[in-house]
Amino acid sequence: MNNTEIVKQSLKRRYAREKRFQLYGRCAVLVGFVFLALLLTDIVVKALPAFSVTEIRLDVDVSREALELPVEGRLDRDAIIAVNFGGVIKKSLREAFPDVTKRKQKRELYRLVSSGAEFALQAMLVNNPDLIGDQPLRIWFKADDDVDTLYKLDTRTSRISDLQLGIIEQLRASDSIRTVFNTTLFTASDSREPEQAGIRGALLGSFWTLLVTLIVSLPVGIAAAIYLEEFAPKNRITDFIEININNLAAVPSIVFGLLGLAVFINFFGMPRSAPLVGGLVLALMTLPTIIISSRAAIKSVPPSIKEAALGVGASHMQVVFHHTLPLAMPGILTGSIIGMAQALGETAPLLMIGMVAFIVDVPGGIFDSATVLPVQIYLWSDSPERAFTALTAATILVLLGFLVVMNAIAIYLRRRFERRW
Amino acid sequence: MQTTTLVIVIAGLSLISYYTGRTRAQAYRLDGRLLALPNQYGYLTAMWSALPAIILLLAWLAFEPGYLNDQVIANLPAAAQQLPTEELALLVNNVLLAVGNGGLSPDPVIEDAAAAYLAAREQSRMLVTGLILLLCLSGIIFSLTRYLTRLHARKRVETVIRWFLMLCSGVAIVTTVGIVLSVLFEAIRFFESVPILDFMFGTTWSPQTAIRADQVGSSGSFGAIPLFAGTMLISLIAMTIAVPVGLLTAIYLAEYASPRFRSAAKPTLEILAGIPTVVYGFFAALTVAPFIRDLGTSLGLSVASESALAAGIVMGVMIIPFVSSLSDDVITAVPQAMRDGSLALGATQSETIKQVIIPAALPGIVGGVLLAASRAIGETMIVVMAAGLAARLTANPLDAVTTVTVQIVTLLTGDQEFDSPKTLAAFALGLMLFVSTLLLNVVALHIVRKYREQYE
Numbered sequence: 001m002n003n004t005e006i007v008k009q010s011l012k013r014r015y016a017r018e019k020r021f022q023l024y025g026r027c028a029v030l031v032g033f034v035f036l037a038l039l040l041t042d043i044v045v046k047a048l049p050a051f052s053v054t055e056i057r058l059d060v061d062v063s064r065e066a067l068e069l070p071v072e073g074r075l076d077r078d079a080i081i082a083v084n085f086g087g088v089i090k091k092s093l094r095e096a097f098p099d100v101t102k103r104k105q106k107r108e109l110y111r112l113v114s115s116g117a118e119f120a121l122q123a124m125l126v127n128n129p130d131l132i133g134d135q136p137l138r139i140w141f142k143a144d145d146d147v148d149t150l151y152k153l154d155t156r157t158s159r160i161s162d163l164q165l166g167i168i169e170q171l172r173a174s175d176s177i178r179t180v181f182n183t184t185l186f187t188a189s190d191s192r193e194p195e196q197a198g199i200r201g202a203l204l205g206s207f208w209t210l211l212v213t214l215i216v217s218l219p220v221g222i223a224a225a226i227y228l229e230e231f232a233p234k235n236r237i238t239d240f241i242e243i244n245i246n247n248l249a250a251v252p253s254i255v256f257g258l259l260g261l262a263v264f265i266n267f268f269g270m271p272r273s274a275p276l277v278g279g280l281v282l283a284l285m286t287l288p289t290i291i292i293s294s295r296a297a298i299k300s301v302p303p304s305i306k307e308a309a310l311g312v313g314a315s316h317m318q319v320v321f322h323h324t325l326p327l328a329m330p331g332i333l334t335g336s337i338i339g340m341a342q343a344l345g346e347t348a349p350l351l352m353i354g355m356v357a358f359i360v361d362v363p364g365g366i367f368d369s370a371t372v373l374p375v376q377i378y379l380w381s382d383s384p385e386r387a388f389t390a391l392t393a394a395t396i397l398v399l400l401g402f403l404v405v406m407n408a409i410a411i412y413l414r415r416r417f418e419r420r421w
Numbered sequence: 422m423q424t425t426t427l428v429i430v431i432a433g434l435s436l437i438s439y440y441t442g443r444t445r446a447q448a449y450r451l452d453g454r455l456l457a458l459p460n461q462y463g464y465l466t467a468m469w470s471a472l473p474a475i476i477l478l479l480a481w482l483a484f485e486p487g488y489l490n491d492q493v494i495a496n497l498p499a500a501a502q503q504l505p506t507e508e509l510a511l512l513v514n515n516v517l518l519a520v521g522n523g524g525l526s527p528d529p530v531i532e533d534a535a536a537a538y539l540a541a542r543e544q545s546r547m548l549v550t551g552l553i554l555l556l557c558l559s560g561i562i563f564s565l566t567r568y569l570t571r572l573h574a575r576k577r578v579e580t581v582i583r584w585f586l587m588l589c590s591g592v593a594i595v596t597t598v599g600i601v602l603s604v605l606f607e608a609i610r611f612f613e614s615v616p617i618l619d620f621m622f623g624t625t626w627s628p629q630t631a632i633r634a635d636q637v638g639s640s641g642s643f644g645a646i647p648l649f650a651g652t653m654l655i656s657l658i659a660m661t662i663a664v665p666v667g668l669l670t671a672i673y674l675a676e677y678a679s680p681r682f683r684s685a686a687k688p689t690l691e692i693l694a695g696i697p698t699v700v701y702g703f704f705a706a707l708t709v710a711p712f713i714r715d716l717g718t719s720l721g722l723s724v725a726s727e728s729a730l731a732a733g734i735v736m737g738v739m740i741i742p743f744v745s746s747l748s749d750d751v752i753t754a755v756p757q758a759m760r761d762g763s764l765a766l767g768a769t770q771s772e773t774i775k776q777v778i779i780p781a782a783l784p785g786i787v788g789g790v791l792l793a794a795s796r797a798i799g800e801t802m803i804v805v806m807a808a809g810l811a812a813r814l815t816a817n818p819l820d821a822v823t824t825v826t827v828q829i830v831t832l833l834t835g836d837q838e839f840d841s842p843k844t845l846a847a848f849a850l851g852l853m854l855f856v857s858t859l860l861l862n863v864v865a866l867h868i869v870r871k872y873r874e875q876y877e
Contacts, residue, residue, distance in 0.1 A: 032693060
């Protein structure tokens with residue numbers, strides 16, 4: 001048997017191996033795709049319930065007698081605020097279901113409606129005192145989260161009693177229960193009650209934090225990139241700076257949190273939980289990303305342009321600021337937006353500096369206590385209530401939406417302004 | 422005056438000084454005796470007025486809270502000053518709360534202290550405002566009184582800008598030094614109360630220390646071996662998924678896929694790298710972990726609900742694009758001539774890949790894998806949400822284990838005073854984490870860089 005025949009005999013095996021290897025490659029790519037699809041569908045499916053909320057219709061007696069307000073004369077604001085609206089709602093519940101008499105059963109009845117209902121009624125009447133009168137009002141109140149879960153998902157949580165189940169059936173029969181779009185998700189801040197919780201506080205917290213990050217990291221990052229690319233002499237110090245930047249890009253984010261805790265909070269005495277500190281920590285974290293991408297952008301500006309400017313008498317600094325930087329700007333901005341997107345999704349370092357607190361107020365500035373979107377996700381994912389799972393997933397969708405928008409802008413900038421020299 | 426007002430004042434003054442400087446220079450220019458363009462003189466004047474003021478403002482912003490705290494403590498009654506540190510901190514906190522309330526408090530001591538705080542703040546603000554105005558104005562006057570014709574304004578301005586650029590690039594060094602110092606300093610304090618050998622080689626981890634001296638049973642033990650083992654276990658699971666999948670993906674996309682498929686598949690996979698880790702954590706904790714537990718139970722295995730496997734798998738998926746894009750870079754960097762040579766000798770494409778391209782790209786791939794490993798070790802959110810809290814020394818991926826990062830988070834997010842060994846332990850763990858990832862990164866970057874030099 002000569003060599004040709006040996007080769008020919010082995011060919012079949014070798015081709016089979018070739019096919020197999022290609023198949024492995026295809027499978028690997030597929031694994032990535034499948035996981036991505038699974039992840040996204042899982043989150044979308046989990047998030048959907050959070051965008052609607054169950055409401056229960058009640059006829060509320062808002063006559064002055066029922067509200068225990070003075071029968072005659074003008075009503076002042078404070079008097080309306082002081083009304084026991086919780087009692088009013090309980091009364092209308094009792095009237096709607098007169099056959100509920102036992103004390104324990106009554107308590108179950110009251111639990112059908114969200115504990116925020118009285119504040120909704122209060123706000124309604126305070127803002128519009130003309131509604132107070134002998135005409136009873138038909139109002140849709142938010143249901144408690146267990147009722148919400150039962151009605152929307154047909155899943156009975158352990159806290160729903162048989163009596164409540166029966167009442168909900170009655171409500172359903174009389175068209176007094178419905179689901180509507182959940183606006184609370186975007187108008188309210190964190191709450192212990194899932195049906196009253198929203199992401200407005202976290203959104204604004206993220207906004208303030210990213211604002212600080214942007215203001216600090218963008219100028220510093222660009223300046224550092226300009227120095228390293230255009231002015232730095234080739235020496236040990238420059239090398240050391242470069243090694244540092246490359247290493248910082250790979251330091252675990254939680255270590256930056258430790259830095260923030262030890263330096264900004266304990267040494268400089270900055271306020272805990274504030275977007276200022278969070279923003280500074282994230283700025284230090286995104287700095288390497290911005291520096292590296294800015295350097296690449298500056299490097300890609302052709303030397304002919306710089307030399308032409310130098311040739312007509314511009315100083316080195318003028319060349320950089322009048323020619324190199326404007327031409328490199330699209331690339332720099334693309335890198336910065338991607339860095340900002342990373343900062344928006346970062347959680348771990350913010351846990352270290354106390355941005356995990358339960359905060360109901362909407363932060364009004366960079367010194368207020370705040371939380372951010374990813375931390376809100378972390379906090380809610382820990383909550384035992386089933387309804388919080390949906391809220392968490394919905395928050396994730398909002399966060400991913402922002403990230404998609406930011407990356408789309410970055411891609412657009414790159415496509416629109418990128419020049420091949 | 423408020424900080425924002427001060428900033429606006431400084432900006433306004435420097436704008437005015439820019440125009441005054443420029444106008445004055447323009448007047449000289451009519452004689453043709455200037456060395457630089459008039460607006461450079463404007464910039465120089467503006468710098469003189471703004472820079473010292475800005476530096477002062479930053480220093481004040483950094484040190485004011487600490488100074489005010491000291492003032493509050495100094496103004497407290499002597500009895501209160503003798504309190505232990507943590508009670509004193511609580512008291513100061515109450516004072517600050519009262520200040521936020523407009524200085525009102527039921528406790529007269531706190532109300533007095535709040536009044537003193539407000540007075541001190543008022544004083545320091547007045548002082549700083551005055552100093553800043555003084556600096557601005559004297560800067561303007563100084564630069565305006567200089568003899569313009571012999572002053573090369575542009576060179577001065579450019580020197581200042583150059584220094585600014587240099588300082589900015591120094592931020593990287595400052596950050597590294599800051600990380601090292603803050604972590605090292607607290608870690609050393611920790612090792613004063615817990616011997617370093619007990620920490621490095623101890624096998625029990627239960628950081629519960631007694632809050633009061635009379636409590637029993639919880640002196641705390643800080644043996645970090647179970648944490649290291651847990652971190653290694655989860656990282657290992659992650660790497661077993663990420664390395665083969667990522668590498669094969671890179672090979673397929675670089676060598677087999679059509680350009681169209683490649684240009685669509687690459688960005689799609691990069692999405693995986695852009696998803697925040699907290700989202701992966703949610704997915705791991707609420708979907709993958711229950712799925713694995715149910716699967717295990719139906720197979721008759723006992724699986725912990727926070728199994729290392731779930732966290733590891735999800736972490737592996739997160740790292741796939743990292744491995745694949747790094748490997749893709751090195752594989753495409755292998756010269757075409759090597760491929761052509763191998764194919765011309767009759768090797769099939771897969772043989773070329775396995776016997777020529779991979780060996781040639783190996784250093785770069787190893788570097789990428791090491792970088793991915795360092796990322797797996799330092800990853801926090803997935804393990805915080807999906808891995809357990811109890812430190813257990815086990816190699817069973819179905820058990821719950823805890824990691825270094827999980828412990829750092831749990832030690833530092835509770836409510837406790839800052840000086841207890843419990844919180845200091847977090848910094849010791851942080852030091853370990855920093856050092857190990859740093860080593861991995863340095864080695865990886867070195868390998869990658871060395872490899873690049875071969876073909877360029």
